[in-house]
Amino acid sequence: MRSVLFIGAGSDITxxxxxxYARAGYGIxxxxxxxxxxxxxxxxxxxxxNVDARAYAFDVTRTEMHASFYAALxxxxxxxxxxAGTLGEQALSEQDxxxxxxxxDANFTGIVSILHIVAADFERRxxxxxxxxxxxxxxxxxxSNYVYAAAKAGFTAFLSGLRxxxxxxxxxxxxxxxxxxxxxxxxxxxxxGIITASPEQVAKDIYEAQRAGKDFIYSRWFWRYIMLLxxxxxxxxxxxxxxx
Amino acid sequence: xxxxxWGNYPVIDAVVHEPRTTDDVRRIVAEERELIPRxxxxxxxxxxxxxxxLSTRHLDHFIAFDSSTGLLTCEAGVSFADIxxxxxxxxxxxxxxxxxxxxxVGGAVASDVHGxxxxxxxxxxxxxxxxxxxxxxxxxxxxxPEGEPELxxxxxxxxxxxxxxxxxxxxxxxxxxxxxxxxxxxNRNIDEAVEAFERNAEWTYSVAWIxxxxxxxxxxxxxxxxxxxxxxxxxxFRYRDPLSAERPLSVAVxxxxxxxxxxxxxxxxxxxxxxxxxxxxxxxxxxxPFFYPLDGIRSWNRIYGRRGFTQYQxxxxxxxxxxxxxxxxSRIAESGEGSFLAVLKLFGRQEGMLSxxxxxxxxxxxxxxxxxxxxxxxxxxxxxxxxxxRLYLTKDVRMNPETFERGYAKAxxxxxxxxxxxxxxxxxxLQSRRVGIL
Numbered sequence: 020m021r022s023v024l025f026i027g028a029g030s031d032i033t034x035x036x037x038x039x040y041a042r043a044g045y046g047i048x049x050x051x052x053x054x055x056x057x058x059x060x061x062x063x064x065x066x067x068x069n070v071d072a073r074a075y076a077f078d079v080t081r082t083e084m085h086a087s088f089y090a091a092l093x094x095x096x097x098x099x100x101x102x103a104g105t106l107g108e109q110a111l112s113e114q115d116x117x118x119x120x121x122x123x124d125a126n127f128t129g130i131v132s133i134l135h136i137v138a139a140d141f142e143r144r145x146x147x148x149x150x151x152x153x154x155x156x157x158x159x160x161x162x163s164n165y166v167y168a169a170a171k172a173g174f175t176a177f178l179s180g181l182r183x184x185x186x187x188x189x190x191x192x193x194x195x196x197x198x199x200x201x202x203x204x205x206x207x208x209x210x211x212g213i214i215t216a217s218p219e220q221v222a223k224d225i226y227e228a229q230r231a232g233k234d235f236i237y238s239r240w241f242w243r244y245i246m247l248l249x250x251x252x253x254x255x256x257x258x259x260x261x262x263x
Numbered sequence: 264x265x266x267x268x269w270g271n272y273p274v275i276d277a278v279v280h281e282p283r284t285t286d287d288v289r290r291i292v293a294e295e296r297e298l299i300p301r302x303x304x305x306x307x308x309x310x311x312x313x314x315x316x317l318s319t320r321h322l323d324h325f326i327a328f329d330s331s332t333g334l335l336t337c338e339a340g341v342s343f344a345d346i347x348x349x350x351x352x353x354x355x356x357x358x359x360x361x362x363x364x365x366x367x368v369g370g371a372v373a374s375d376v377h378g379x380x381x382x383x384x385x386x387x388x389x390x391x392x393x394x395x396x397x398x399x400x401x402x403x404x405x406x407x408p409e410g411e412p413e414l415x416x417x418x419x420x421x422x423x424x425x426x427x428x429x430x431x432x433x434x435x436x437x438x439x440x441x442x443x444x445x446x447x448x449x450n451r452n453i454d455e456a457v458e459a460f461e462r463n464a465e466w467t468y469s470v471a472w473i474x475x476x477x478x479x480x481x482x483x484x485x486x487x488x489x490x491x492x493x494x495x496x497x498x499x500f501r502y503r504d505p506l507s508a509e510r511p512l513s514v515a516v517x518x519x520x521x522x523x524x525x526x527x528x529x530x531x532x533x534x535x536x537x538x539x540x541x542x543x544x545x546x547x548x549x550x551x552p553f554f555y556p557l558d559g560i561r562s563w564n565r566i567y568g569r570r571g572f573t574q575y576q577x578x579x580x581x582x583x584x585x586x587x588x589x590x591x592x593s594r595i596a597e598s599g600e601g602s603f604l605a606v607l608k609l610f611g612r613q614e615g616m617l618s619x620x621x622x623x624x625x626x627x628x629x630x631x632x633x634x635x636x637x638x639x640x641x642x643x644x645x646x647x648x649x650x651x652x653r654l655y656l657t658k659d660v661r662m663n664p665e666t667f668e669r670g671y672a673k674a675x676x677x678x679x680x681x682x683x684x685x686x687x688x689x690x691x692x693l694q695s696r697r698v699g700i701l
Contacts, residue, residue: 056284059324059326060324062324062325062326062327063324063325063326066325066326066327066328066335066349067325067345067348068349069349069350069352069353
């Protein structure tokens, strides 16, 4: 059975996106730290869509386990969606390199590890599709979350390099830059309602872009223009702004 | 945030919690002084409204399905739409379904919903193997009709007032195809309609659509719609995959209609046209238009405009029903308060302390929320309760405590059970306060 592997499946985008693939007949493999929540999601998908759905405990920062995790999958996936990431506490990252490193590992280093394992497999099989969900935050550092943003910037650069490397092997790489999403990640934070997307909308954007073989998308589409304007502000001006 | 249910009346300000896990639910129930659970908000009035609401929208997981017995266990927030989408292709159908699939399992249990098959299958509670209920104390209890009959029959139809329904196990029924063998029998008046129900009681599904604005000898002219799940032998040669029905196109009412759009004239024209388009005879139809004729038009409640609307649904005992229905219908026709939609149905017996069905006839009528309609309802209340009938809580937005007490003989027993599991009255709604369940 064709399957989709979700890395960082604890994300709120996982469920609506997995539902789309399951409806299209894909088996679903969910991997993240919180196994009980994943098992609940997998049971639901199995009954709803009559497809195979499995849950695996997986920690993106424990890179030493990645190779054995991937080798233990019952079959290699056709599509890998990487939703891993954590916002962290900027203030904590400023004082404690341990905290900063955790944010960088969860958003970057750990992902490099697992996606390189996936990439090697796909390259050998000369097929496959990798979806990396990065963030608009990576396009310009702001004082409120620049350690997270720097890791995301690294992830975005990593994905474009990976795309370049895998192109001759017919492996597709999609980079997604979502803006604000109504998720657990930003629960309790003020975001402007009108530009804050639902996880369902973002899942739809990702699904359609992956099916269409796109290289890069914003989700929602208007973030393209917001970020165009935002990144046009020169540093000499940006440094004086109260960017949160 | 502003919250309103299907009737768009009342609109209230409420704090809405959206728990994702049982632990979230327990924490919210512990912290809040008073609250009511809410699903998709398809009750018409204030049954699931209070100033603090516990939404089940994220508690929407299927938990288990046994394909040998058809026992389906799911969380309260799973909708009937999700269930039929998942189960029909595998040859299973809901044992009981109301006229919309946009209801949640939790809401359906709390309303103890009935379907077109009530006279043979009873309401949803007759097909529930067990419930998981989170009580005011935070304790999660598995409630079965055998193990804890009092709490079970208080919770089924109990309008969410005994605790938060977390899960339900439903006994699904086998179907061979996604199609219904349908028969239409037109009746010139209410006496003919009641006769037709009695004559066709062996059909699994039956419901009559009534032109409630017709007067005199045409009073209660109607089309009785009968149905059976079609067998493979009946339709097999017509369809490649008899369990996959085409998904019908869905259109939406794009905006709130202005208040004057629905008036006696337009409703009369609509009803006359609709009556004229029904034809006596048999046919095969897909299950969606048969069970959910209005789900194809999203937000159809907007045709009543901002003033909102309500549904007056009552049941009266089988004996003497025809005469009483005639009186009630002529009172409505006289009033000129146009009902866009009027539906008549035969009920069988029903357990459940606050369950609506009783052996008899139920009539459901939609009305715009107007002072005239409210005056009419008060008159009808008396007619209904004096003759041993009652009103459906799920559709209600204005019933007074007397009408409630007179209609629901087991209300006192219900209150006792509620007190035993919710001594401080944590689970209350605007409706429960209004009818005197405090």
